[in-house]
Amino acid sequence: MDDAVAYSSAISVAAVELIPADYFAPLDLALIFRQAAPLEIDLGCGDGTLLTGLAEKFPERNFLGIERLLGRVRSACGKAARKKLPNVRILRIESTYAVQHLLPSKSIDVVHLLFPDPWPKKRHHRRRIVTGDFLAAVHRILVPGGRLRIATDQADYFETIRELVSVSAFREEAADEQEIFPLTTFEKQFIAERAPIYRLRLRTIA
Numbered sequence: 001m002d003d004a005v006a007y008s009s010a011i012s013v014a015a016v017e018l019i020p021a022d023y024f025a026p027l028d029l030a031l032i033f034r035q036a037a038p039l040e041i042d043l044g045c046g047d048g049t050l051l052t053g054l055a056e057k058f059p060e061r062n063f064l065g066i067e068r069l070l071g072r073v074r075s076a077c078g079k080a081a082r083k084k085l086p087n088v089r090i091l092r093i094e095s096t097y098a099v100q101h102l103l104p105s106k107s108i109d110v111v112h113l114l115f116p117d118p119w120p121k122k123r124h125h126r127r128r129i130v131t132g133d134f135l136a137a138v139h140r141i142l143v144p145g146g147r148l149r150i151a152t153d154q155a156d157y158f159e160t161i162r163e164l165v166s167v168s169a170f171r172e173e174a175a176d177e178q179e180i181f182p183l184t185t186f187e188k189q190f191i192a193e194r195a196p197i198y199r200l201r202l203r204t205i206a
């Protein structure tokens, strides 16, 4: 590979992190990615393992990771830069804020929410991210027929989410055995511990 080609394919860590010019206006997604393509987002993307795995597998799609912890944002940006993935951006912000205020309506094909913070103690349940309002906000940003994938290791959280879904504008779908997703870091850990994993595959109702 000559120097010019090597230079053009390099991606810096700083270039992966998305720092909006205006935190009070919807993102202009056409300016954020190099290609116009369907967009998937990973809420609470952690170290970016799922996001970069998907981006490698589907170079014709765009992927936006949202994560509030600085260290994890750095890890995720580093992974995307090392793998030279032009179709990945990472935004450091609260997922709920991004979904409610930064992402345009009908702009996202798939939302991944894998192992959201569990808040297992009853007095902390109100901190859990999935609420009726959250589902309505996710519905707003999805394209018609868009999908929401959720996984958790908490049985009671899963049941609560299913109840919220039953009165939402989403319907549950059976898992598609043909569709294999890269494992997330937490998923690998739960599998190694043989912990239960509860999954939901949702699609918007028109």
Ligand SMILES: C[S@@+](CC[C@H](N)C(=O)[O-])C[C@H]1O[C@@H](n2cnc3c(N)ncnc32)[C@H](O)[C@@H]1O
Residues within 6 Å of the ligand: 043, 044, 045, 046, 047, 066, 067, 068, 069, 072, 093, 094, 095, 096, 113, 114, 115, 116, 117, 118, 129, 184, 185, 186, 187
């Ligand atoms: C249990 S970890 C799971 C990480 C990753 N999804 C995985 O499966 O490996 C939850 C992640 O969500 C992030 N997180 C939790 N609440 C968040 C919020 N409201 N906004 C953005 N990130 C959040 C945490 O910082 C953490 O990285």
